[in-house]
Amino acid sequence: MTDTSDLANRIVSAMQAEQSQTDAAGHGINAEEWDRLVTRLGRCPNLVELGIYSVMWSEHCSYKSSRRHLSKFPTKNARVIQGPGENAGVIDIGDGQAAIFKMESHNHPSYIEPYQGAATGVGGILRDVFTMGARPIALVNALRFGDPSHPKTRSLVAGVVAGIGGYGNCVGVPTVAGETQFDEGYNGNILVNAMAVGLADQDKIFYARGATPGNQIFYVGSKTGRDGIHGATMASAEFSEGDEEKRPTVQVGDPFTEKLLIEACLELMATDAIQAIQDMGAAGLTSSSVEMADKGGIGIEMDLDKVPQRETGMTAYEIMLSESQERMLMVLKPGKEDLAKAIFEKYDLDAEVIGMTTDTGHMVLKQFGEVVCDIPVAPLAEDAPNYDRPWVEPKARAPLDLSKYPEPEDYGEVLLKLMSSPDMASKRWIWEQYDRHVMGDTVDSSQSMGDAAIVRIHGTNKALAICSDCNPHYVAADPFEGGKAVVAEAYRNLSSVGATPIAITDNLNFGNPEKPATMGYIVKAIEGMAEACRTLDFPVVSGNVSLYNETDGKAIPPTPVVGGVGLIEDVSKVATLKGAQPGDVLILIGETRGHLGASLYAREWLGLKGEELGPPPPVDLATEVKNAAFVHKLIEDGLVNAVHDVSDGGIACAAADMALTSGIGVFLHGDQILSKGEDPALYSEVWHLFAEDCGRFVVSVSDAETVLDAAEASDVFVACVGNVEVGAEAKITFWNDGDEELLALPVDTLREAHEGWLPRYMKGEN
Amino acid sequence: MKSAVIVFPGSNCDRDAQTALTEVMGTPPAMVWHKDGNLPDDVDLVVVPGGFSYGDYLRCGAMAANSPVIEGLRRHADRGGYVLGVCNGFQVLTETQLLPGALLRNAGLDFVCRPQALRIESSNSAFTSAYGDRKEITIPIAHHDGNFVADEDTLDRLEGEGRVAFRYSGNPNGSARDIAGIVSENGRVLGMMPHPERAIGGHEGGADGRGMFESLLSAI
Numbered sequence: 009m010t011d012t013s014d015l016a017n018r019i020v021s022a023m024q025a026e027q028s029q030t031d032a033a034g035h036g037i038n039a040e041e042w043d044r045l046v047t048r049l050g051r052c053p054n055l056v057e058l059g060i061y062s063v064m065w066s067e068h069c070s071y072k073s074s075r076r077h078l079s080k081f082p083t084k085n086a087r088v089i090q091g092p093g094e095n096a097g098v099i100d101i102g103d104g105q106a107a108i109f110k111m112e113s114h115n116h117p118s119y120i121e122p123y124q125g126a127a128t129g130v131g132g133i134l135r136d137v138f139t140m141g142a143r144p145i146a147l148v149n150a151l152r153f154g155d156p157s158h159p160k161t162r163s164l165v166a167g168v169v170a171g172i173g174g175y176g177n178c179v180g181v182p183t184v185a186g187e188t189q190f191d192e193g194y195n196g197n198i199l200v201n202a203m204a205v206g207l208a209d210q211d212k213i214f215y216a217r218g219a220t221p222g223n224q225i226f227y228v229g230s231k232t233g234r235d236g237i238h239g240a241t242m243a244s245a246e247f248s249e250g251d252e253e254k255r256p257t258v259q260v261g262d263p264f265t266e267k268l269l270i271e272a273c274l275e276l277m278a279t280d281a282i283q284a285i286q287d288m289g290a291a292g293l294t295s296s297s298v299e300m301a302d303k304g305g306i307g308i309e310m311d312l313d314k315v316p317q318r319e320t321g322m323t324a325y326e327i328m329l330s331e332s333q334e335r336m337l338m339v340l341k342p343g344k345e346d347l348a349k350a351i352f353e354k355y356d357l358d359a360e361v362i363g364m365t366t367d368t369g370h371m372v373l374k375q376f377g378e379v380v381c382d383i384p385v386a387p388l389a390e391d392a393p394n395y396d397r398p399w400v401e402p403k404a405r406a407p408l409d410l411s412k413y414p415e416p417e418d419y420g421e422v423l424l425k426l427m428s429s430p431d432m433a434s435k436r437w438i439w440e441q442y443d444r445h446v447m448g449d450t451v452d453s454s455q456s457m458g459d460a461a462i463v464r465i466h467g468t469n470k471a472l473a474i475c476s477d478c479n480p481h482y483v484a485a486d487p488f489e490g491g492k493a494v495v496a497e498a499y500r501n502l503s504s505v506g507a508t509p510i511a512i513t514d515n516l517n518f519g520n521p522e523k524p525a526t527m528g529y530i531v532k533a534i535e536g537m538a539e540a541c542r543t544l545d546f547p548v549v550s551g552n553v554s555l556y557n558e559t560d561g562k563a564i565p566p567t568p569v570v571g572g573v574g575l576i577e578d579v580s581k582v583a584t585l586k587g588a589q590p591g592d593v594l595i596l597i598g599e600t601r602g603h604l605g606a607s608l609y610a611r612e613w614l615g616l617k618g619e620e621l622g623p624p625p626p627v628d629l630a631t632e633v634k635n636a637a638f639v640h641k642l643i644e645d646g647l648v649n650a651v652h653d654v655s656d657g658g659i660a661c662a663a664a665d666m667a668l669t670s671g672i673g674v675f676l677h678g679d680q681i682l683s684k685g686e687d688p689a690l691y692s693e694v695w696h697l698f699a700e701d702c703g704r705f706v707v708s709v710s711d712a713e714t715v716l717d718a719a720e721a722s723d724v725f726v727a728c729v730g731n732v733e734v735g736a737e738a739k740i741t742f743w744n745d746g747d748e749e750l751l752a753l754p755v756d757t758l759r760e761a762h763e764g765w766l767p768r769y770m771k772g773e774n
Numbered sequence: 775m776k777s778a779v780i781v782f783p784g785s786n787c788d789r790d791a792q793t794a795l796t797e798v799m800g801t802p803p804a805m806v807w808h809k810d811g812n813l814p815d816d817v818d819l820v821v822v823p824g825g826f827s828y829g830d831y832l833r834c835g836a837m838a839a840n841s842p843v844i845e846g847l848r849r850h851a852d853r854g855g856y857v858l859g860v861c862n863g864f865q866v867l868t869e870t871q872l873l874p875g876a877l878l879r880n881a882g883l884d885f886v887c888r889p890q891a892l893r894i895e896s897s898n899s900a901f902t903s904a905y906g907d908r909k910e911i912t913i914p915i916a917h918h919d920g921n922f923v924a925d926e927d928t929l930d931r932l933e934g935e936g937r938v939a940f941r942y943s944g945n946p947n948g949s950a951r952d953i954a955g956i957v958s959e960n961g962r963v964l965g966m967m968p969h970p971e972r973a974i975g976g977h978e979g980g981a982d983g984r985g986m987f988e989s990l991l992s993a994i
Contacts, residue, residue, distance in 0.1 A: 173885050177916070178826040180786025184986050264784050264829025354809070355783065441885045442917040445972045446824075448790040453978055455889075464977065580975075 010316070014125060015321060023324045023380040025056045026051075035062035039733040041393055048387040054326045056373060056381040061388065063291035063329060067555055072554045073521035082546040088549055093213055093286065095136040096206075097549025098762040099511050101256045102574050105465065106210045107472055108142040109148075111203035111515040111571040113554040115248055117258045118200040122167025126200050127261040128176040128333055132504070133204040134179060135287035138270050139336065141214040141277050142206025145447060146463045147176050147183040149202045149517070150476045150569045154195030156769055161190070162197055167768065171261075172202070174439040177676075179270070180238035183442035184453040184461035187476055190430040201515040201552075203571040205474055207465060212277060219284035219304035221367040222748035225297070226345075228352055228359045229242040229269050229288075229335040233318035235259050236292070236331025248508050265334040268355040273336065276351050281344035288335040292696070293357035296337040301371060302389040304339075308365030309372040310678035324375040332510040338367055399527035403484055408605040408622030412615050417696060419660075419742060422613050422698070424761050426657045429612045429662050434764035451579060452505070457669050458584040459501035459653050463574065472505030473574040480565040485606040487529045487566060490571050491536025492627040496702055498572030499544050501655045504705055505635035506582040506643035507574030509544065514570050519563020521555050522590030529566040530555075535567060538765025546572070583643045588650040588670040588708035592732040595715055596659060598635045598704030599725045600681050601625075602695035606664035608656040609698035624700075631703045638724045639705050647715055654704035659729060660697035660751075662706045666739055668762060669757050670708075676751075678744035681727045693744050697751075708732055724739075777819040779802035780847065780927025782838045787971060788822035792881065794971035795821065800986035806843060813815055813846040816885035818994045820850055824861030824969060833918075834877065834919045835865030842884040843871055856900065856990060857963040861917055864955070864965035873956055874932070875924035877879045877903050880917070887916040889980065890968055891943035892954055896936050899957065911982035913968040915946060920950035920967040922956075939964055942983050 032042045035058055045061055046052060053061060061070055071078060082220075083091035089106055090098035090649035096110035114129025115165060134144050149172055154161045165188075176183045181204070213450055236259040263522030276282060286296040293315070295649035301308040312327050340348055345361060366372075371388075373381035373396075426432055441520045460475035478499045495512065502509040514537070519526040541547055557564040571686040576582055604610055605622030642648045651668060659676065667674045678696055685771045709715050712728060719726040733739070738760065742751035768774045781788045788805065796802040803821065804814045813820060827838035837958050838844075851857055851872050859867040867873045880886060889912050894902050897909075903913065924932070929950055932938055938956040947967070955966025970983030 170884075177787075177885055177887075177918075180825060262829070264826060264831065267826070269787065313859060354807070440888055443887050445887065445914050445916060445969070445977070446786055446790065448793055448972055448974075448977060448979070450978045451976070455978060463853075625973055764789070 019323050020376055020378045020380060023056050023375065027053055027143050029056055031414055032058060036061065036066065041065060043495060048391055049383060051475055056328060057383050059325045059329050060294050060381065062355060062517050063294055063406055064388045064642055065392050067289050069295055070124050070642050072395050073395040073555060074516065074530060075394050076396060078532055078666040079156055079532045082542045083547050083549065085545050085547050088280040088547055089210065090473040090552060091547070091549050095139045097511060097513060098140065099549060099573065100210065104210050104234055106213060107573055108137050108140050108208055108209050109203065109204060109205040109513055109552040109571065109573055110136050111145045111201055111569065112136065112552040113202040113515050113517060114200045114202065115198065115278055115517065115554055115557055118712050119198050121258040123163050123171040123174065124258050124260050126168040127172030129200050129202045129257045130172055130175040131263065131266050131333055132267060132289050133202045134181065135289065136274055137204040137206035139214065139262045140208065140285045140286055141212045142208035143274060144206045145449065146205040146461065146474055146476055147181050147184065147716065148476045148571060149186040150478065150566060151186065151188045151656060152199035153190050154198065155192035156190050156468060158192065158195045162563065162770065162772065169438050169441055169632045174296050175263045177259055177443040179267045180446050182446050182450050184444055184463055185474055185476060188435050188438060191480070191565060197557045199517050199563050199564065199567055200217065203476060203513060205573060207470065214277060214282055214285045216284055216286045217301050217303035219300050219306055221306050221365050223283060223342060224340050224345055224361045224363045225308065225310060225336045225363040226340050226348060226359060227315060227362045228338065229357055230262060230265050230332055231316040231318040231358055232327055232330045232335070232734060233332045234322065234326055234330060238327055238328045239489045242390065256550050259331050259333050261333050268357055269334055270338065270604055272352050272355040275509060276348055279347060281340055281347055283339045283341050285336065285338040285719060288337060289313050290331065292331050293337065297387060298371065298388050300337065300339060301670055307366035307368035307370045307385060309366050309374050312373055312375045314360050314362040316335060316360055324373055354628050366490065387696055397521050398524045399531050400524045402487055402532060402564055405623045408610060410694065413618035416613065419697065420753040423470060423660050423664060423751060423753055424758060425672060425742065426608055426612050426661055428761035428765045429757055430765065432608065432657060432661065435766060436763060437770055439765040451582070452584050456586050459504045460507065460583055462505055467659050469579055470543050471579040471618060472491050473502045473505050473576055475572045476569060477501060477572070478567055478569040480567045481606045481611065481621065483533055483568060485621060485624045487532035488536035489626050490676060491533035491568060492540040492629065493624060493702060494568055494570050495537050495540035495544065496627045496632050497631065497655060498570045499546055499632060501635060502572050502653045503639050504582060504653045506640060508575045509546050509572060509574040510639065511547050511549045512570045512572050514548055514568060516551065516553045517557055517564060517567040518555055519558045526563050533566055533568050540598040540627065540629055544633060553621045581646070582641045583648050583651040583744045585650055585666055585669040586650050588666050588672050589710060590672065590732055591714035592649055592708040592710055592736040593665065593728055594674065594730040594732065595707050596681065596704060596729045597639060597707060597724060598729045600699055600701050600704065602699045603701050604695055606698045607696065612644040625702050627702045630673045635703050635705065638719065639707065646709045647711065648709050650708040652706050654706055655700060658698040659706060663730065666706065666708065667738065668759055671738065672734060673738035673755060674730055674740050675733050676730035676742040678742065681729060687712055693750060697742065716751055725751065775801065775991060776814065776817045777821065778813050778817045779803045779821045779823055780808060780843055782808045782827035782841060784827045785823050787848060787969065790971045791821045791823045791932040794974045794987055797974055798984055803913060808843045809840040809843040811846060813850055813972055817855065818975055819856040819858065819990060820847060820911050822857065822859040822863030822866050824863055827862055833879040835862060835869040838866045839869035843974050851928065853963060854960060855994065859965040860969055860971060861967055862903050864967055865919065867963065872963050874928050874946035874957060877919050878921040878923055879919050880921050880929070881898050885918040886946050887914065888946065889974055890946060891916040892994045893943055894939045895941055897959055899939065901939060901989050903992060911971045912980055913970055913982050914973065914979045915940065915968045917967055920947040920949065922953045924950060940966060964972050
């Protein structure tokens, strides 16, 4: 038996021990940051204080490398209620309601332990949303894995997908959309980005700000354990008996507790009991308490002995840095303790008063009756480093010269190869493992391969459109234009289901910002995205930055993912990929100039890589706005049977998607696509079919005349590119302008290749 | 027509059931928290909803089957009341032995969510009369443990007594004899893995689930 009082004494003295610059370096605090810390504190920190500084000034919490650049994003429009800075962004969707959403990464944990890493990523992003008073209504995920042939890829896919499903399915929030790509650049560093969207009443939104002195601090949810603690390993072995193995740094999720926490918090939020609330995410109790104190301009005093703990002998350092999941911190209004406790007891959740807010501006922590931390709150948040990292402008690539490569002999083979390539192949194997229908409001999900999911706003005739997008090949080729393209594609995807795009959340995944070349990509991608956000009136309302995604000194492809949200005022007026009718005319909206740089065709068919891929298509934002508005109007007027945006793989792949989803045959012809003034000599069948010029859509319409007239009236470039076939065997055919049949592919053959790749891969058959 | 929906910790289709009952039957059900013990008097139909009661951390439905509210559910079933158990609710009904058999992990081992074609095996039951001559409907499934098993005698008895309510067209989970749903001896307790409450129209689940609630409305 250990003498508990002796244990307490030993813990307290270790906690209070003065730390040196060397100790700080072990916590990732550099010399300059150490000087800043000591100057502000007027003394050296003790162990607990150093731990708190190290996490609050970490890249993850302080955005110290990206902050000055993130400020370039527009964050407001007429519908934004809350932009970046709170747990999630909030937009006005009318009728007194708000949509609350955010995307966040769980990249490193998912690589180490794919199931739990991905599961807790879902749990964390859900908490960001319901912390603000929203009932989560949709989940989205954006996944990037290494090359399929890499030995770890298959097991990572299986683990991540099972983890996302395991958490989301149990919590009962539908996973409605997502994207999955493969590239050798992610071999040692996969990306798992999860987005949650919630729904709240505008008069019931809760913030981290607003706490006043003299109120109780309430701890709710799971007990605190030693999981997730990183930084210095701390001499915890000294304090425990027996073999104290190092705990894994990946947290373990408990979706059942999360479900209870959602219900309990929403029940408490329906009363008038909460003054401020913050979930315990990264850096757990530290960041949640510091953020509430800082935003309220107050102090905080906590008795760590009152924190529900999973094991004995935990130190103040461990309690403050633990990243145990499914925990919330809230400041209650006076006299509400019993009400809150009764609600949490109903759900069998731990709920304890662990401290009080104060007017001292200090964070004071006690353990075993002794003060183990006493530091001013403001410097933790406000004095966090804000670096202007040196960066170099990425080199512009030479244009892709297509004439160097032979034209394909068999266009059917090309289409088959593109549509069954890892990035384009059906992800049914993934999304069938996600409950897409719980909550009963999913109008359209991954199931229909559409551009954006449609989720009805419960009990109304309105809906939200939700999508996630990033083409890292474009960003790698030209971060500025690529950054614009990421935002523009989200805008286009929301528009193509009939939604009005409102705002985005972003998840910026890059390598080491201390390398000027990588920093150059970060800066230029942000600037490109910001320009698109401004012109499209499509601001950033929340987001996350994930840096240091590197293995053996090699950065991942620059991957700034965007999650878009749009509003549909009348859910009966939407369009999807389904619904193309025999006899329909396929109309291309938007101009084709033949850009094949960084395209799917160049990557998958020509097999080009890196520099030789050339630059991505430029984005004309004014045209994006005009064309999207035109498509929106066509949908509203009921003139289209199906809509698809044209992106990877050009018109051919867009038409193939439509054929697969609608179960129809498509005839494409090679005339009438050239814009006025373009040189006919530049035309080629390859670019007709596979060019990825931005700002384009394919619509399937019964009444072509009306649509063509409307386009002329709106000064939108349109061209008839084909028909939906009437007939028994569904095929995709293409005749060039000399009436030569270059492509004739049965839809069943295409379907087999498109649907077959991923299941076969997961079985180890290819 | 009075209905109630039992809510266990971890239930997550309780609201879907509430919406379906309200929309199709015209009156909202009573939502009964599992700890509250008793079901409302004179309730005609009790829905045991889908979800992950108690996280499914033990055998699916096993802990819920020992919850205080189950005694009331048994009394309701014993006096001939109607019970509909969907997905996790079906698992709870087998765990309470109000229905025979058990539901194991899907044969493919993965969670599976897809539109599922079902054959209606008896069109004159209280749960299916509104489907009339229709032999096949499509209703979404979403489960990890839907693989129905029972010994051969039990399966033969279920078949012989006409108690197989639905069969899968294209078995998604390895269930014995493609069984998707079964009823009790008196035909008033139905357990099924597919989600009719997610197929009441206006969403991706389609509208083929409405018939079940319409059937119940006319039976009660």
